[in-house]
Amino acid sequence: CLVEGMTNHPDTVSIPLYVDLIDAAKGRVVDSKTIQLTKGFGNGEFKLADTLAGGAYRIRAYTSWMKNFPESEFFHKDFYLFEFEEKEVRKTEKMPEHDFNFFPEGGQLVSGLQSRIAFKASDKLGKGVNVTGAVFNSAGDTVIKFESQHLGMGIFNFTPEKGQKYRARVSFNAIEEKDIAFPDIAEKGYILMTDNFSNPKNLKTFVFRNTVTEPEDMILVAQCRGKVVYSARVQLTKPASAILIPKEELPAGLIKITLLNIQSRPVCERLIYNNLGRSPEVTFNLTQSTYVKRSKTTVEIQVSGPKGEPLAGEFSVAVLDKNQIKDHDDERHIRSYLMLESEVKGYVENPAAYFVAGDPKASVLLDLLLMTQGWRRYSWEQVLNYQEKPYLYPLERGLAISGEITKPNGKNFEKAVNLTMMITKPDSSTQLYFTEAELDGRFEFYGLDVKDSVRVLLQAIAGKNNRNTAIIIGNNDFRQIDLVRIPYRPVTFAAHDLAAYLKFSKEILELERKLRLNKVIFLDEFVVKAKKVDQRLKDRRVLYGQPDASIKVTDNMTGYSNVLEILRGRVAGVQVSGDMFNPSVVIRGIGTLSGSSEPTYILDGTIVDKSLILSIPATDVEYIDVLKGPSAAIYGSRGGNGVISVLTKRGNPDYDWKNDNTPGIKRFGWKGYSVPAEFYVPPYDQEIPGNERPDFRSTVYWNPVVRTDATGKGKFEYFNTDNEATFEIYLEGLVFPGTPVTGRKTYQVK
Structure with a gap:
């Protein structure tokens, strides 16, 4: 949840939220996500590869507007990644300073x-x-x-x-x-x-x-x-x-x-x-106090204000196996962050302890913390001579692609330059955008709503047909990382607890591997014989089967003024005549004359006018297919005079366009909003493959979006695991308009 700093109300202005996973030891970004926020709320995840080295890591979150301020004001969350074989650490280390x-x-x-x-x-x-x-x-x-x-x-x-x-x-x-x-x-x-x-x-x-x-x-x-x-x-x-x-x-x-x-x-x-003593309360209503293994758990929640009034809000919920995940001495949650950590200097140790309800010492100790880490002493000169710096980064209502257009020599154009941008999504669908560059060459496509990794084609035309332009794409990434002191192990475990946890986790993974191997059926050696399949038959642009004739355009086919000139004299039954800049084409069938009318022209699967075919540089073409008679029947009456199908290199989904530097055209890959994965909840009330596998997950359930309505009520369901243990429900979030809420509930599985 992104909140506005002065009120803690959900921030509905900024939509993209950037989240980085940082290797604290190396000071580098391991992975990054762009989360699409809806009224201040969003969710995502990082998948930690088993090749990731153990050590200290940090999650950093920020918006474009926050980049105008020091990185210390970003959201940071430190965690430690343990390896199965924990080595003896720093035995020779000197006493801490x-x-x-x-x-x-x-x-x-x-x-x-x-x-x-x-x-x-x-x-x-x-x-x-x-x-x-x-x-x-x-x-x-x-x-x-x-x-x-x-x-x-x-x-x-x-x-x-x-x-x-x-x-x-x-x-x-x-x-x-x-x-x-x-x-x-x-x-x-x-x-x-x-x-x-x-x-x-x-x-x-x-x-x-x-x-x-x-x-x-x-x-x-x-x-x-x-x-x-x-x-x-x-x-x-x-x-x-x-x-x-x-x-x-x-x-x-x-x-x-x-x-x-x-x-x-x-x-x-x-x-x-x-402390006004008015924190909202969360009541968890479970149908049972004790559950059996793999039983369904239905949880109803009621969120109420200090006078018992119902409160609507949005929360995240996690259910953890307490036998595997221990409480530690450095607990923190959304309330401790928004109400304390985000406003004091330095590392706050065990911040959640200052918000324990009913603890008379908590307020006194919190005051002591504020007298130290919240200490202020003004320098009058700095206050009186303060000058506001210009803001370099804007508020973002959506994603943006920006850059600059110049002449090849780096100078600006005297007139406006038109830009066309085509975004190709993973499912091959496309979106077109149009804009005009400023006179100084700068341009921006803003407010983009694009998900996942996409391909971008950007075309710039100066004047009527001048494609001789240079396109420079701006770098919107934020990779600056401040050097900070990160505790070697922010989470402190007793040695035997850590050893037991690592041993249990290793055993679970070994069990998973064995189960997968048990399902593998090893076959005797065999030989597969088949005809080589033309990969173009799998191409989504091609509706027909094997063409009657085909020309693969190679790099040594140079000097042709247009695509149709390549056909001249190369394909039997195809007659190319007339002016080299505007030739006529006639396809003759076997033993019959199909007429003097020209064939139908297709470009990357789309029927187009011949003039468009003639405008394509021959070096941009991968194949030229010719369809005659029965082969062209798939196009109905349009195929009566045959079909010329032109397949471009860039139209091929497998085309490596990253290093293509065609004048006036820029192609690059781009990451849109991350698509969050749904947390899997095994449906043990159904007989489906996979349910027979042992289930000893430490995180039983996670739901980033649990809402309460105007009556203050909400509900969620999940299934327990095979462990006989104590399970704990954690709830964190905001009640509207902007009060942080936390809640916990434990129950037994026997």
Whole structure:
């Protein structure tokens, strides 16, 4: 699902969504798909070949418009591909490097003002590390001690004294110690602190300043996903001032609180999470609590709002065998991504844990995360000197093919150039498009709705008949890959769990191979004898059988002004006479004269006028077939005078047109929208071949499109496998207009 960043509503503007599969170790794109979105929703898949090396991989998704912004703002999903024979990994690797940072609340420390300082310790993979430490003053005295509370993060109160220089000493996992630089201390300034927990109805915001001469006007602004949701002018009359913001006036999610001076310069900033406690709920209704192997499971879902009101939405559903797929300590889902990960910096460890309903610690720990990875400190110069860059990539309502038309010497034409584009689909059907290039030579065919891999023929004609043009096709691919730190194994397993999983998977594949071999019947050696079949008889352009005569046009047949000149004197019973640029053709039957009228002309299976046949360069022709009498009867009365059938090289489905550089014509292959494969669900209520095979699939069911109607209800069905196990249903998606929803349900198969 593609959502609009400010509202989380489905994005109905962009239609093509580009998805890449990236080998993280090599930094290259392994495969790519273009997904066609309908009202913001679409689906697709990557097939992982068994030749794919084990290691870290990344899925990256983006639209054309998103390419105007840093790649870090694209959607990314990391995963690890395990091999059956896992090797001992990095035994000689040195101890991971540690990173540690202090984050003063609001952005800065000010002399004489008490503040809260958050901190975060992590290894080079971005995962939290337990630490203890202490802050020392200029004299080397211990001012305060601290220790991490959650995933390497912690917080402590601190009041810097004027004239003091501070340093810190940190111990990582009680193994390694480091001296850490302490944040700079401003002599004058402001401190912004928030209290999001003591009052359930109001967000308390405190502003402290250490110079009080006269009242001072400030501006407090709250933004949610880039949209201003609250603003107030605040007059500071005391060293400390409190501002109450009703939580009901703020949307749910991350809120950026910014304090600005009267010149609208940002002074302090803080991220908070406004949890209104109104997440939609999903109820799963199963007909049974326990099922038998291969039994049919019917699941009805009910999605309701905070007041019990039904909610319509669109979701994806997966059913997993929990004996094979274990829960891990880095869980994430659509809610954690849209409401948190997409708006904070860096790798967020186990983001789903911050959204566990009923956990009183979750909100406090989320606030701690926002004080570290959501920390902000403004550079006034960057803000004031900001200049908006031009957007290079457009919003796309469909696929597009673009490029440039020039003269062979690279110069532009003085007049407009007409372009014709023909797209040939896999089923040999075609679509024609027409446009006119701009005076600078640029052109674009936009809004294309094409699926799968197709062949494209582009023809450019300048003026009346000038085909002497050069066509340059634009490169719309986006292959830039930022270097990022990807955890070696983002999913952490216990060693015995991983070994058991790999062993089980290997056994299942071996069983599949044996079953296939058991169905193979080995025959004794035998010899097949048959006449060689003319491959043209399989050509879809040819309706007739074997022609009465045929000429294969070879590369050494040069110097002919047109196709019909090749026939002159080469085929018995075919008389070519008259001017070489406009010859007349008469086909005589065996022993009878069919008349002086000319034959019917066919070009690649289509009846055409002789003038079109004469316009085709002889070098573009592959075969010239001649049909007489009974052979031509398939064309009825049109075949009464015989038939001349011309088959071009480019009309042949097997023609290698990739390197063809005919002036004024460009041919190339092109990928349209990917056609998603349907997830196979074995119908065990039917007796069909294949049902006798053992079924131990780890993913029992997957459906990318499950909808609830206006009553909030939806339904899906599938069959269980041969495993006696715990199965879990996962549901993720959006209720309209744009609230993320997750749900889970387990049941037993015995």
